[in-house]
Amino acid sequence: MPKNHLNNENPTYKKLNDLYSIQMAKGQLYETIITTKNINGFEKYQGHLKESDDLKTDDKSTNTNGPVNAAPIGVLCKNSKQIVLYLYEGTHTVNNIHNQDYFIVNITQNPIIFTKSTLEDLSDEYFEYYHEIPFLKDADAFFVCHVIKIKEITKQNDLGSSKMSIVTANVEEVVKMKSQAIPLNRGVYAVIESLIHYTRFELADEETKTSYWARIKEMDRLVKKVGSPQEKAALSRIIKEIEENFKDLD
Amino acid sequence: MPKNHLNNENPTYKKLNDLYSIQMAKGQLYETIITTKNINGFEKYQGHLKESDDLKTDDKSTNTNGPVNAAPIGVLCKNSKQIVLYLYEGTHTVNNIHNQDYFIVNITQNPIIFTKSTLEDLSDEYFEYYHEIPFLKDADAFFVCHVIKIKEITKQNDLGSSKMSIVTANVEEVVKMKSQAIPLNRGVYAVIESLIHYTRFELADEETKTSYWARIKEMDRLVKKVGSPQEKAALSRIIKEIEENFKDLD
Numbered sequence: 001m002p003k004n005h006l007n008n009e010n011p012t013y014k015k016l017n018d019l020y021s022i023q024m025a026k027g028q029l030y031e032t033i034i035t036t037k038n039i040n041g042f043e044k045y046q047g048h049l050k051e052s053d054d055l056k057t058d059d060k061s062t063n064t065n066g067p068v069n070a071a072p073i074g075v076l077c078k079n080s081k082q083i084v085l086y087l088y089e090g091t092h093t094v095n096n097i098h099n100q101d102y103f104i105v106n107i108t109q110n111p112i113i114f115t116k117s118t119l120e121d122l123s124d125e126y127f128e129y130y131h132e133i134p135f136l137k138d139a140d141a142f143f144v145c146h147v148i149k150i151k152e153i154t155k156q157n158d159l160g161s162s163k164m165s166i167v168t169a170n171v172e173e174v175v176k177m178k179s180q181a182i183p184l185n186r187g188v189y190a191v192i193e194s195l196i197h198y199t200r201f202e203l204a205d206e207e208t209k210t211s212y213w214a215r216i217k218e219m220d221r222l223v224k225k226v227g228s229p230q231e232k233a234a235l236s237r238i239i240k241e242i243e244e245n246f247k248d249l250d
Numbered sequence: 251m252p253k254n255h256l257n258n259e260n261p262t263y264k265k266l267n268d269l270y271s272i273q274m275a276k277g278q279l280y281e282t283i284i285t286t287k288n289i290n291g292f293e294k295y296q297g298h299l300k301e302s303d304d305l306k307t308d309d310k311s312t313n314t315n316g317p318v319n320a321a322p323i324g325v326l327c328k329n330s331k332q333i334v335l336y337l338y339e340g341t342h343t344v345n346n347i348h349n350q351d352y353f354i355v356n357i358t359q360n361p362i363i364f365t366k367s368t369l370e371d372l373s374d375e376y377f378e379y380y381h382e383i384p385f386l387k388d389a390d391a392f393f394v395c396h397v398i399k400i401k402e403i404t405k406q407n408d409l410g411s412s413k414m415s416i417v418t419a420n421v422e423e424v425v426k427m428k429s430q431a432i433p434l435n436r437g438v439y440a441v442i443e444s445l446i447h448y449t450r451f452e453l454a455d456e457e458t459k460t461s462y463w464a465r466i467k468e469m470d471r472l473v474k475k476v477g478s479p480q481e482k483a484a485l486s487r488i489i490k491e492i493e494e495n496f497k498d499l500d
Contacts, residue, residue: 023430031442072445111441111484118445119491180273182432189439191361192281195368197324234361241369 016174018080020109022141022181029076029226031184033117033133034085035127035142036096038067054245068127069096070117074226075105081171083145089163091150096137097167101147104130107140107183110250113138130175141181145169187227190219198238201246209246216242266424269332270313272357272391272431279326279476280433283356283367284335284383285377285392286346288317318377318384319346320367324476325355332422333395339402339413347417348420351397354380356389357433391431395419437477440469441484450487451496459496466492 016022024030069092076084083105089092097103108114113136116122128137135142149168156163197212204212220235227235266272274280298327319342326334333355337344338487347353358364363386366372399418404411447462470480470485477485 072442109438111438111478111481114438114441114445115484115487118449119487180430180432182430184438184442186439186442188359188361188364188434189436191364192322192434192436195364201369228361231361234365237365238370 013160014176016141016176018174019077019083019143019171020080022143022174022176022183024077024183025228026077027080028185028187028228029074030107031114031186032073032075033070033108033113033139034075034137034219035068035070035074035106036103036104037094037100037132037134038069038092038096038209040098068124069093070106070113070122070126070134070136072114072118078168081170084167084169085167085169087165087167089165094165097147098150098165103145103147103169104133104135104142105145106136107143107181108136108140109182109184110140112139140178141174141176144172145172146172147240151191154208187223187231190222190227190229194219194235194238198242201242213242213246264426266391266426268424269327269333269393269421270330272393272424272426272433274433275326275478276327276329277476278435278437279324280357280435281364282323282325282433283320283358283363283386283389284323284325284343284353285318285320285356285386286343286353287350287384288319288342288346289350289383317372318357319343320363320372320376320384320386322364322368328418333419335417335419335423337415337417339415343413344417347397348400349417352383353395353397353419354383354385354392355395356386357391357393357431358386358389359432359434360388388429391424391426393424394422396422435476435478437473437481440472440477441481441488444469444485444488448492451492463492463496468474 069095071091073085073087073093076086078084085097089095093103112124113126122136126136126138127134129135129140130144133144145166147169151166151168153164153166155164194216197216201209201212216235216238220239223231223235321343323335323337323343326336328334334449335347337347343353363372363376370387376386376388379385380392380394381395384403394495397417397419399416401416403414405414405418444466448464451459451462466485466488473481473485
């Protein structure tokens with residue numbers, strides 16, 4: 001990226017220091033939308049793209065039929081300036097990240113954007129460009145990531161094995177676009193759901209108890225993957241409480 | 251409450267106009283902690299309680315062994331100044347609300363407070379008092395509610411019938427205590443969870459498909475109860491997509 005790209009800031013955007021300034025915490029995993037472009041597909045539009053020296057977005061005409069991609073992806077906050085992604089092979093996102101050094105992580109809680117980007121390709125009007133990297137113009141915040149390492153692994157699971165890429169990236173810029181920008185983390189919801197099951201345990205029949213118990217153990221696995229130390233402690237406490245009061249569960 | 255209780259504001263608190271100013275929306279249901287006191291239990295402490303004319307909290311000594319209660323409860327935002335609660339009979343919260351006109355709804359995302367207030371009685375040090383009504387001192391925000399109607403109903407369910415109270419209350423004051431105060435709503439998480447199941451549908455065996463499908467339909471019922479119009483639309487879209495692509499599901 002150009003060295004002096006932030007000399008003239010657009011007042012509608014607020015540039016922040018790092019991931020902690022948008023309430024991300026080390027070791028937690030967030031639900032985000034990652035936007036990438038297919039650099040090969042872009043070659044034919046290179047004539048229209050221009051280096052921008054400020055925080056203004058590029059002219060929208062550069063996006064006409066641009067091969068951009070948006071996909072919902074979990075982002076692990078490694079520290080204030082670094083993230084890790086676990087990506088299955090064969091997706092547009094992983095291909096685009098293999099082919100270029102930069103991508104953008106978009107922070108949003110918009111259920112329509114999560115749904116559309118899962119079920120279909122988002123149309124051009126959802127995107128703008130920040131230094132030629134696509135982002136979602138409706139995002140609450142976004143950050144620009146620079147890939148520093150890609151490790152390919154084979155993961156064993158119930159259905160055999162799948163190839164995955166573990167992508168480590170440095171966070172180069174964090175831009176807040178709305179006054180409230182909260183990254184989506186499923187930890188507290190795993191706690192709430194477990195507590196709801198807990199309160200219904202006493203009155204439930206054996207079959208329902210078994211299904212609640214399976215669900216609570218799933219929520220425990222989830223918080224261990226995505227949650228905060230407090231959320232992990234909460235789930236441990238709920239599980240201990242059930243184990244002490246309902247001994248016949250496995 | 252005293253008419254002129256807000257003449258001298260405590261600068262650490264920010265008084266807001268209504269529920270919309272803490273991001274609540276009409277028709278949505280939020281996970282909160284409701285704090286109440288047992289007015290009968292309080293009679294013996296009346297000598298210590300004093301009318302306060304400002305936003306300062308009461309002297310902590312008034313709380314010694316005070317029969318206060320905190321419980322996780324869903325709060326339906328009826329409009330900017332009114333809420334509705336559905337309470338099962340027999341709990342401290344419903345008894346206390348039957349016996350006095352005021353209670354406080356606490357906004358927090360703290361998983362430890364949700365867990366402790368479900369599993370045990372919160373100890374005195376969690377509470378402070380705002381015009382003699384208990385609230386959680388660690389809350390991000392809270393609002394004072396004045397009961398205007400209680401309707402008792404009998405609800406039929408799988409296990410027979412249970413008595414419930416439907417409590418309608420006016421919101422008299424909204425107080426923000428932290429710069430970020432976001433009420434917990436499960437809607438967007440129901441969408442995220444459904445999307446995760448959706449993306450795994452194709453590779454799943456029949457039994458797993460059936461359990462994913464049951465879960466997605468449960469998430470649909472959940473967003474209909476708690477969520478925003480966008481979240482409801484997202485779930486409808488996901489369900490339509492599955493029904494079109496996997497016709498043999500019921």
